[in-house]
Amino acid sequence: MDLLALGNNGWGDELFFATLMTIAVSITAMIIGFCFALIFTPLKLSKNKFLNFLGNSYTTIIRGVPELLVIYLLFFGGSGAVMYVASIFGYNKYIEINAFITGSFAIGIISGAYSTEVFRGAIQSIDKGQFEASKVLGLKKPIYFLKVIMPQMLRLAVPNLSNVWQITLKDTSLISVTGLVEIMRQSYIAAGSTRDPLFFYSFAAVLYLLLTFLSMKLINRLENKYRRGY
């Protein structure tokens, strides 16, 4: 237990802040993923062949390629890409991107592909009659989407989104390879300096279990909220 002491003698506080970092990255990645899903779900549902192809390639490529490879692509290629864009606007100095941004962006792209599939499935399983009924009632498209589709879609999507959240949470362990100090990276550092890897990696496993367990409890509440009336 000495190893987990707070302050300079133990790793308790470092691991605590690392856990907060993991949560922060997961939430940011999830939000970035939603933004991607917001763009690509309509593309996947679109009748235009080209747009459809774009949407499908995003989900197929990201879900078919290992997460680690995507992370390496962004880690090694991210600042190059940003510098290229900046050079178009006449800025030629070296730009280094923060590990937090690279990491959450990489995980966000991955989680976005899963969210897109979830939203697509949820929208497709809404009864066509709903659409026809709102048309007959003369509802405008934004209102139809916000008041008719959204509530039904969320009920169907929330259980699957909780899976996406779990995947995202576990994927954040991979961005430790970029040097961002989250649970995995902090355990690696602690294990290296104390020569006690078994303890620290097991403790990391416990932290992840705790996170998945607590988030499940929270999500179950959400699920009940959206299931009201069914």
Place this chain on the structure above:
Amino acid sequence: MDLDLMVSSFPKLLNATLVTLKLLSFSLIFGLILGLFFAILRLNKNIFLNKFSYFYSYVFRGTPLLVQIFIIYFGLGQIEFLRSSFIWIILKEPYWCAIIAFSLNTGAYTSEILRSAFETINKGFIEAGDSLGISKKIIFYKIQIPIAIRQSLPAYGNEIILMLKGTSLASTVTLMDLTGVAKYIISTTFKPIEVFIVAGGIYLFMTFIIHNFIRYLEKKYSY
């Protein structure tokens, strides 16, 4: 775009694909055995065995694969009696550590897939077997297992693809699999996009083959 690099790295990456495929097939075989074993434990009425199996699948599904590999590769070496026993011959190799971690991980997911397949088998099949006087054992092997396998095919196909992606983590314990070699080439040439296209293409091709193979099996065994 550096086409020369793409062409020259292709054979290297293809060689590394063999390592990935070896890791994948070993883990899937061991994982299937583990999964079947724990799924049967889950169906057992004995509370202790049942809880044990639940705990196993909960822990391995609730923690990242990376942690599991690190515990097995870095952590287990710390235990004195393991180091002095014959198991150390296996545990000192990163290759086998990766396979152990992958097998335990995919075993947990497979046990859940098989359990839900066993639970959704129509009771009528089992009752029909009972009324024909077929013994419990034969009902299990000849009726329940084949139906469960058929029902779990789509989910298991997904699991194979997830595992294929999971094998990329072997690169974190010094193994030169497809991702490991890709990372090596990226970090020496600083051409991430080209290497990503080639390595990602190989992964996508494998995913495509697995996907279609499972589809073919589903069609073949549909009833």
